[in-house]
Amino acid sequence: MATGKYDAQVALAKRLLEKYGETAKLVRTTPGAPADVNKPWEPGTPGVTSKNVSAVWLNHSVLRENTLAKEGQIFAIVAASDLTSPPNPALDHVIRAKGARYSIEKSEPLDPSGQDIIYELTAKGVR
Amino acid sequence: MPATFETARDEIRAAVKTVWDAGTTAVAGYVPAMFYDGVPSASDPDPAKAYARMNVRHVSGRQASLAGPDGRRRYEKLGIVVVSVFAPIGAAGGQTLGERLAQVAKDALEGRATASGVWFRDAVIAEVGASGPWDQFDVTADFRYDEFK
Numbered sequence: 054m055a056t057g058k059y060d061a062q063v064a065l066a067k068r069l070l071e072k073y074g075e076t077a078k079l080v081r082t083t084p085g086a087p088a089d090v091n092k093p094w095e096p097g098t099p100g101v102t103s104k105n106v107s108a109v110w111l112n113h114s115v116l117r118e119n120t121l122a123k124e125g126q127i128f129a130i131v132a133a134s135d136l137t138s139p140p141n142p143a144l145d146h147v148i149r150a151k152g153a154r155y156s157i158e159k160s161e162p163l164d165p166s167g168q169d170i171i172y173e174l175t176a177k178g179v180r
Numbered sequence: 181m182p183a184t185f186e187t188a189r190d191e192i193r194a195a196v197k198t199v200w201d202a203g204t205t206a207v208a209g210y211v212p213a214m215f216y217d218g219v220p221s222a223s224d225p226d227p228a229k230a231y232a233r234m235n236v237r238h239v240s241g242r243q244a245s246l247a248g249p250d251g252r253r254r255y256e257k258l259g260i261v262v263v264s265v266f267a268p269i270g271a272a273g274g275q276t277l278g279e280r281l282a283q284v285a286k287d288a289l290e291g292r293a294t295a296s297g298v299w300f301r302d303a304v305i306a307e308v309g310a311s312g313p314w315d316q317f318d319v320t321a322d323f324r325y326d327e328f329k
Contacts, residue, residue: 084222093197093216094216094219096219
């Protein structure tokens with residue numbers, strides 16, 4: 054594993070998120086190759102992969118006081134070391150430990166010097 | 181063959197794709213990626229290259245005839261197709277590249293019709309301006325077709 058300036062913080066984030074959070078599942082649905090090359094807008098059977106991630110879930114009053122968070126939005130802090138690539142709102146959704154599913158509206162890394170420590174997800178429940 | 185919601189969408193997208201694939205290499209030296217509304221993509225656009233995004237939007241519809249002898253009526257459907265062309269601002273010939281690619285997209289629509297009777301009209305290129313590292317041009321055209329049922 055490559056070493057970086059913030060390795061200690063990456064490990065600390067992971068440890069604290071494991072301790073105070075829960076194990077959620079990040080599910081990625083990758084569009085399949087289209088059966089007809091002349092219809093690239095009709096992807097084939099998607100590939101679905103999932104990855105367990107340590108996450109702490111916060112409502113907006115905790116994380117974003119006095120901001121205009123939309124009703125129904127919830128925020129999650131996810132350990133970057135659990136993932137090999139950043140969450141992708143177009144492809145990923147999250148399943149909490151109790152089973153509730155959330156789409157990802159936005160994913161922002163905390164990445165001083167380019168090394169990802171955590172991802173802050175803005176998520177919304179899937180009804 | 182009269183159009184349906186699905187065939188109209190497919191034919192509109194195919195009409196643009198066919199001309200885009202055939203005509204853009206001469207302009208850009210490659211076929212810029214085309215993204216479709218509602219279709220997830222595993223990759224983001226390359227900021228060093230041009231790309232386009234296509235939206236097909238139905239806007240309105242109306243019953244356009246009384247029932248014929250077979251009891252079927254004609255229903256007219258109207259909509260807008262938008263092809264947003266993005267050309268890298270810093271690339272050689274940046275704005276001209278965007279204009280020429282937009283022209284390719286416009287040529288795919290202007291004065292054309294599809295096999296099941298989707299007609300395009302009032303195609304126009306609108307300069308939108310800078311959008312991140314790209315210069316954006318929106319090609320819009322109205323479309324109409326008839327459904328029978």
